[in-house]
Amino acid sequence: MTLLALFGVISSAIFSGTSLLYTTLGEVIDERSGIVNLGLEGVLLVSASSGFAVTALSGSPYLGILVSVLAGGLMNIILGYLVITRKANQLASGLALMFFGFGLSALIGKSFVGTKINSLPRLLLPGLEGLPRIYTSLFKFDPLIYLVIPMAFLVWWLLFRTRWGLGLRAVGENADIAYASGRNPHLIRYQALFVGGMLAGLGAAQLAIAYAMNWTEYMTAGRGFIAVALVIFSKWHPLRAIVGALIFSAAVAFQLLLQSSGVQISPFLLDTIPYLLTLIVLIAWGGNRKHSAPASLGRVYQGSE
């Protein structure tokens, strides 16, 4: 195991963890308002494919990211229409959204498989200028990676330090009481879904445009479900989501590390680590009701027409 290989592993873990953290942050906002989005996988795929397609057509990754972000928001609005306006079951609607995403993304991305795009510039991590060139190439990250931690703090600030966030959390805890105190649960949930979808779109953009720089069908490979798991792991808190994403990245890194050092552990089993870890944490924290899920998560707000 050389130092170079170790750095390579850390670098790729950062790349793969970033899109996950954005997605998780988005889902934290959705769920804080009381809506589980099981269709996150579909949202990610549509965002990734549309963003990639626009980048390929226009040549501008920034335009692509913008489209990704908007696509994510719009996908979540579809879910919003079903579960908020039509009061449909959230889990079933989320799964329908997932199938929709599978189909739509394949249709959008079909003619862009194998296309080359202009990606985002990669900037060297400050303070590492003195390293030899083969090392520095591993620590050149795209701007979206640098923005992800500040974004987590921004989401935290939005949720816990603004009136909007207070209203959003109130709706997630008890929509009837929030309504009685003069808030509009329907509107707030739509807003939460749109913002959450935009964050998921940002994650998808980082994955397709900045990191992988290509489009393949089902390229998200279960990230949507991992994000749902990480939200639970982080107990619906944006800052703990950073820890969750780090642990996931570490599991990925660990797996790459073992492979490169020739240890014979099946990568299939290592892939299960994030899920099993979340499960263990859930069981360990299960008795502790403080900081647990938003009280009306998954419930339909019947409204008062």
Add this chain to the structure above:
Amino acid sequence: MLKTSEVAPRFPMLQNKTIILVIRYLYMILLAFLLFGVILLISGKDPLQSYKDIFTYTLGSAYGFSEVLVAMIPMLLTALAVALPARVGLINVGGEGQLYIGAAFATFGALTFSSLPAWLLLPIMIILGMLGGALWAFLPGYLKSIGLVNETITTLLLNPVAPKIIGFLIFGFWHSPMDTIKTPNFVEAARLPTFFGTRIHLGLFIGLILLVLFWLFMKYTRWGLEIRAIGNNAQAARRNGVPLKKYLIIVMCVGGAIAGLAGMSQVSGFYGVLLLNFSMSLGYMGFMVSWLAGGEPLGIVLMSSVISVIITGGNLLQLTRGVPYSVINLLLAFTLFVVLARPNLIKGKK
């Protein structure tokens, strides 16, 4: 936490408003096809011709129709695996994982006891498959029964784990000499019998019989009554002496066992081999079928046949019109969207 008592309303199929309902459902399906037609038009296909193809193939030819029935089999079972736990208020989103583990257990049986005759081997595989699914559902059921973690979350978390275990088993131990992503073909004795010279296998009859049994069980047995009592008001049932914890665990495990049976019937009846990632969301599909059917057996049969027509027809479109298969997911999603949104054609109660 997710609310567990939020079980779907009963499917009001056989009430006197049947005709209104039929019209509404037809209208919903029509709306879905309209939406999909737009997509087909945009991608340069003739929607009318495509639809004609779908229906003449799936409903107009014997072979096509048999393929629809074949596609229905796993959905009948995975939907039942959701519908039964839903009656005690458990939300089993874990059909996908339970199906995989059931398939793995059944495959273990097929590979280990391959010298046994079919009349002995198949029952062993069925039992193993059900055991596997039940095991995968035990932990969520147990954690729920002691009030520690919600079953929706645990079943969901265990779903992605199961195919990874399958991958580990195939890649590490079971793969055929030629191919590392699947096991060797099962021996003939490990295959469920097929009928009428089509791919329809015994799984169809198992699924239909289980649905009838489910209906009888819920309606005429003491256990069915107690299950319904728990589903309606768990605390009241408990105070009346219904052993709540025992029911939660057992019903969850039985649900898992049925999903495991779906996995067994797929590998033994349909593929005849265990493939990596063979399920392709069958478990999730079952969840939606059950939810849309309100957990009623007849509704499950109807919903899964609608979805099977779409899937089978989609396969055909892929072959004849060059429509990419994944686009069929769009038609499926549109159908689900409109059913979920329940548009009101006739002003009435929602």
